[in-house]
Amino acid sequence: MCTVCGCGEGETRIEGHGHSSDHSHSHSHDHAHEHDHSHHHHGEHTHDYGQGPAHAHAPGLSQSRMVQIEQDILGKNNEYANANRGYFAEHGILALNLVSSPGSGKTTLLTRSIDDLKAELSLAVIEGDQQTANDAERIRATGVKALQINTGKGCHLDAHMVGHALDGLKPEEGSVLFIENVGNLVCPAAFDLGEAHKVAILSVTEGEDKPIKYPDMFHAADLMMLNKTDLLPYVNFDVDKCIEYARRVNPGIKVIQLSATSGEGLDSWYQWIKATRQVSLIGHSALAASA
Amino acid sequence: MHEMSLCEGVLQVLEQNARSQGYARVKTVWLEIGGLSGVEPEAMRFSFDVVTRGSLADGAKLEIVALAGEAWCMPCAKTVTVQQRYDACPDCGSYQLQVTAGDEMRIKELEVE
Numbered sequence: 001m002c003t004v005c006g007c008g009e010g011e012t013r014i015e016g017h018g019h020s021s022d023h024s025h026s027h028s029h030d031h032a033h034e035h036d037h038s039h040h041h042h043g044e045h046t047h048d049y050g051q052g053p054a055h056a057h058a059p060g061l062s063q064s065r066m067v068q069i070e071q072d073i074l075g076k077n078n079e080y081a082n083a084n085r086g087y088f089a090e091h092g093i094l095a096l097n098l099v100s101s102p103g104s105g106k107t108t109l110l111t112r113s114i115d116d117l118k119a120e121l122s123l124a125v126i127e128g129d130q131q132t133a134n135d136a137e138r139i140r141a142t143g144v145k146a147l148q149i150n151t152g153k154g155c156h157l158d159a160h161m162v163g164h165a166l167d168g169l170k171p172e173e174g175s176v177l178f179i180e181n182v183g184n185l186v187c188p189a190a191f192d193l194g195e196a197h198k199v200a201i202l203s204v205t206e207g208e209d210k211p212i213k214y215p216d217m218f219h220a221a222d223l224m225m226l227n228k229t230d231l232l233p234y235v236n237f238d239v240d241k242c243i244e245y246a247r248r249v250n251p252g253i254k255v256i257q258l259s260a261t262s263g264e265g266l267d268s269w270y271q272w273i274k275a276t277r278q279v280s281l282i283g284h285s286a287l288a289a290s291a
Numbered sequence: 292m293h294e295m296s297l298c299e300g301v302l303q304v305l306e307q308n309a310r311s312q313g314y315a316r317v318k319t320v321w322l323e324i325g326g327l328s329g330v331e332p333e334a335m336r337f338s339f340d341v342v343t344r345g346s347l348a349d350g351a352k353l354e355i356v357a358l359a360g361e362a363w364c365m366p367c368a369k370t371v372t373v374q375q376r377y378d379a380c381p382d383c384g385s386y387q388l389q390v391t392a393g394d395e396m397r398i399k400e401l402e403v404e
Contacts, residue, residue, distance in 0.1 A: 064318055064403065065403060065404070066401070066403075067314065067402075068400040068401075069312075069399075069400060070399060070400075071304050071397065071398050072398075073300045073301055073304070074396060075300075076300055076304070155293055156293055158296070186293065186329065187293035187296075190297075190328075212375075212377040216329040216376065219376050245377070248386045249377045251386065251388075251389075
């Protein structure tokens with residue numbers, strides 16, 4: 001167990017993060033001060049069974065009593081996410097959480113984007129997969145800093161893993177950080193990592209009804225990228241229908257159609273990144289000048 | 292199966308509160324789960340039993356209070372009940388809905404000793 005923050009080792013492995021060693025990593029996310037006391041305002045008083053608990057159950061002769069705690073199940077994750085968000089804001093980092101099903105072409109899109117953008121922008125990548133460091137190696141081959149998180153049996157990245165990864169990765173001031181989540185359209189929707197935007201990637205080799213099959217993810221995302229459009233002539237995929245479905249679950253979602261292979265539509269994606277980065281740098285006078 | 296992680300989160304909260312609230316065992320946990328939260332109650336029950344084994348909540352009963360999904364319909368300018376995120380307004384059929392409630396995942400209260 002990590003004595004700094006109490007995190008269990010479990011199955012999670014973060015490159016360069018040795019739990020068993022000397023704990024020399026500094027925790028820039030200070031959880032102890034992140035408590036929002038409004039969550040706890042019911043925590044101080046307990047209901048004695050003599051006064052009658054809120055729920056109808058027979059107290060009998062047991063020592064049972066009711067405790068109202070009113071805490072969010074994801075409260076802990078959200079505290080870490082807020083700490084990450086603070087870190088990103090302080091350093092002018094634009095963090096994008098890329099979510100999709102496995103095989104939608106996330107890593108290919110990412111390596112292509114990095115090759116096209118690295119001359120202009122400072123970039124860093126956190127890769128999430130259940131096993132192997134293959135994806136981080138693919139990213140490092142482009143010359144950009146990347147760190148792999150293996151979630152083991154876990155199906156998503158959480159804010160705590162990302163916080164630890166930031167300690168190791170140390171993205172540069174004013175950089176764009178891509179967090180490539182575990183390929184899964186269900187679980188990562190619920191876990192805020194502190195990112196500015198979730199970006200959902202859907203390829204045209206999948207079903208056009210995925211936005212309504214997995215509504216939580218497309219609801220949580222701000223941008224949907226329809227990837228592999230070069231394959232449209234060969235597959236049965238109704239683009240208009242897909243966009244309509246996405247807008248049903250999320251009327252405000254933006255859509256970019258692109259192909260990481262042919263390069264079609266990539267300009268819109270880069271434009272979106274740069275515009276979003278400029279917005280995130282408002283108030284960061286020194287960094288904004290370079291944007 | 293993110294219900295497993297959620298249950299680990301619940302157990303963490305139970306353990307953290309044990310000292311401040313002065314209890315050694317948890318007998319019942321009431322959770323409020325919104326209909327749009329993406330949580331499957333049956334998976335939650337299954338994971339809860341597994342995760343709490345050997346802990347201070349071993350054998351505890353899990354009571355899930357289901358909360359309805361609600362959304363603000365812009366054309367109707369009122370709150371309507373929805374079952375899914377992609378539901379149309381039951382009154383006017385529009386998809387211009389803003390979900391306002393139903394994504395809760397909260398530990399409401401505990402029966403402890």
